[in-house]
Amino acid sequence: MLIFNVGALANQLGVHRNTVTNWIKSGKLAAETTAAKKYAIEKDIFRRFCIGEHIPDEIVEKILTGAFEKPTAPKPRNLHNIPQREPIMRKKNLGSVMVVGGGIAGIQSTLDLADSGYYVYLIEKSPGIGGAMAQLDKTFPTNDCAM
């Protein structure tokens, strides 16, 4: 049984995703819907279909064995998946600090440390720093501009 999603299969076959959708809708490609917008088809039926469509054998084999490379689009990475390296505990302290989060708190920590002689890596997940405070219009109790 081959489980596929339309976009990926279209990519692998070199056709537009709508083409694949049309094949399925017209019954030409006898795939059944499964969970999470994926389709399932018997491998033999798929092979026969591919011969009819003059798709080269090596591509069909690659699809069936799942040997196709994953699409290149970077996926959002779950923090848990980052390989944990055993921390190297040195005898000597390092003069650098990592600050995670570029909101007002992270920025203040960073400035204090950098101003007093430490190298700081400020890590922010979005493309800009500022965090929630940047979204505020004014601040209480002085009605100062948050920017």
Added chain:
Amino acid sequence: MEKCIACGLCAEKCPKKVDDEFNMGISKRKAVYIKYGQAVPLKYAIDPEQCIYLTRGKCRACEKFCPTGAINFEDKEEIVTIDVGSVILAPGFKPFDPSVYDVYGYGKIEDVVTSLDYERLLSASGPNMGHLIRPSDHQEPKKIAWLQCVGSRNNNRCDNTYCSSVCCMYAIKQALVTAEHLSGDDISQTIFFMDLRSHGKDFEGYYENAKTKGVNFVRARPHTIDPGPEGVGVSIRFTTETGETFEELFDMAVLSIGLEASGDSMALADTFGIELDMHHFAKTGSFEPVNSSRTGVFVTGAFQAPKAIPRSVAQASAAASSAATLLADARGSMTRNKEWPEPRDIRGETPAIGVFVCSCGINISNVVDVEAVAKYAATLPNVVHVENNLFTCSADTQELIAEKIKEHGLNRIVIAACTPRTHEPLFQETLKDAKLNGFMVEMANIRNQNAWVHQREPEKATQKAKDQVRMAVAKITYSSPLNQETLNVTPKALVVGGGIAGMTSALAIADQGFETLIMEKNNTLGGNALALKMSFRGEIVKPMLDGLIEKVSTHPKISVATEATLKYVSGSVGNFKSEISINGTLKQIQYGVAVMAIGGREGVPTEYHYGEDRRVMTHLEFDAQVMESIVAESEKAAAPDKGKMENPQSVVFIQCVGSREPERPYCSRICCVHSVKTAIQIKEKSPETQVFILNRDIRTYGVWEDYYQKARELGVIFIRYEVERKPVVNLEENHIAVKVTDPILQLPLDIEADYLVLASGVIPNQSRDLVEVFKCSASAEGFLNEAHPKLRPVDMSVDGLFVAGMCNYPKPIDEAIEQAKAAASRACVVLSKETMKLDAVKSFVTDKCDGCALCVDVCPYNAISLETVDSSLDLESASYAETEKCKDSVVATTLNGESHNLNGSFHRRIVTDSALCKGCGICFATCPKEGIMVHGFTMNELKAQVTAAIA
């Protein structure tokens, strides 16, 4: 990323529109975008989940149009390994999503928005450029309701039983700011709340001010919101305290959503292996408020608990201090210093002025016709380039200014925007980067001094803006480059006050390697903590306090002076000199910075028969006398042979005694939690004792809300009273009779109490002497003021002075420790520099000085003294003549260097100490003969400015 010039062409050409999360999805952005106009770094980014090419493999339009070839689709995420000595986690919070409640209709009824949506609607850089319109029909709303505690103080469909601490205040702020946005007098703002928690510095005044400005406060929790007639507006149903149900139409409803921990931050905690508390915030202790459960990993901000900006900022500095203490021996081992390019020599150049007129979003441009101002500026003499920008302070405009300086050979810049107080340093840096002397910029404040105050007269405001620009241009024409002197820093700190805050500060500074002196006016260290049994979290104070005193007393870099008072202060940041009296003996000391931690104390009540009967007590007295025996007795009860002594049958607490009243118009922040915590202890040890807490609002902010809930579960009875109808107390033989009207039953109640505990407010220790010697500032109530209530919560208005603990505002131990560490962090920023640059705006003596000494007495900083010089070696006047020469050809040299070389004899003249001089200009104004002037405000510059003003 280096190639991107933020021209925005990619975003213009990108065919994919997506909801802009920065504007809470109210407006659209493209798949290639910047977060917001002033974003740092100002570089466009591609959203990989939305980009058509990255999701479907076709498009690349941005790549085609990018003029600098900055777009690289081959760029891959890479994993970088960095080695660091310590980590600070500040991932922030997630705004609560109210769509889980169908009763509020968020996401279904168009005119129901969250407070963060509303914040964007109000913002000048928001989706409607600051024009407040409701989502349904794009009309200005006139009648707006705020619903408090949405996703806070609630465990129905969310687990957020804590109070988010900030929503009451931001709702008041939004209600007040709304009035500025809307025209007409028929505006009505209603805030539906449970307890109004204005528990920070100046918050209570803000709340009272909102009441006088007509904001309606209704104590009710609306249970249903329906769409208004024809789908616009909303209909809100609510029941008031008196039990009546109302249904009212509003144009719009704002849900004051709480702060909660995000999934991302939980994952982050997991990655770092640190513990979270029951609300998924980082677990910390009261005595180590920024330490996570893992050594070397510190936490700060809303990740630790929901909190407002000032405490986040203070905590961030505290975390920095803790990290720096840990790595003290490696300081400076990995840093580089920023170096500026050598400034271009502009002597001999004719003035070439560039004028940049800022729209400040719509802050300026909705009143002042900025384009007309720009056009006018172009006609002024010596102006060679004029530009109007949406935000002149944005990062891209800085690059633009630098570019224009090069392109047109500009040597002077005028910024017509906001106040130099906040923005001048930014523009000075821009000039320095563009190889100009940083002082060749002049700001015309057409926002604070114009657009904000002349909202109703746009034409006159535009005329005034033109005048302001003309004056600035005239002044800068006569300006010349200034130099900043450098000064050695005395690497020592003085800490005034030996309580928990003072000692913590001293320890943090000393641990970073700087000598510290603690001055305590009493004969022992410890302060208020000596009288405290336990922290709000229940940690026992004494062992911590003893440990702290021990550490401070034995630390090689800390010296302690008890029974010490400050007599005299001179000098300024980096180099203070003082005379202190220790036990009667005078001692001279020198230090670079000082931390003020003089604390506060429990006020002495003047009502409810306090002092007439020993059964009427304050918190601290009750803790010391009764709580100890209750705790001890119940332990005795465990041993059956000793027999149980009788516990009190009934205890009444009265809140806000001497707080939130005209003579002390502030909330003391700690009394509610203290009463609730004490009530729980009584109930736990002696469940049959009846406990009543008479209050005006219960302000158990943040995670302390859990105690409020627990107290009610244990049967503590909370009765609210109005300040106009305070409880009446009568002393009887066997009990204390307390009479109070219950607002829900609407009946008077008589309570027979064994003890009456008065939650007396905190008053600051006498600070007038300190304020006088340091020339720092204090609030009307006597609390020492911070330099900026949000962004500089521990710095004082005088450079080199920092504030921590209760002398700044009442606060519990954990917050005092945070602030103390923050003050230490800020202090070490100064101490870690061997030399520091002085401000360039200082007085200087000209050769017209004849030593009349009129200026000596008027100088408030003692910066001027008299000296006798041999006039033939008149160095000062020579240097001034040189300064004059630097000036441009248009500046007529009016002075020459030979005015008083009479008979070659000695003569008297003044000298100024540039370290002490603040550039206030009183000497300049006093001098009858231009013998002393102030850099950046010389007679020529001022004359030109004044002439331009009346032109």
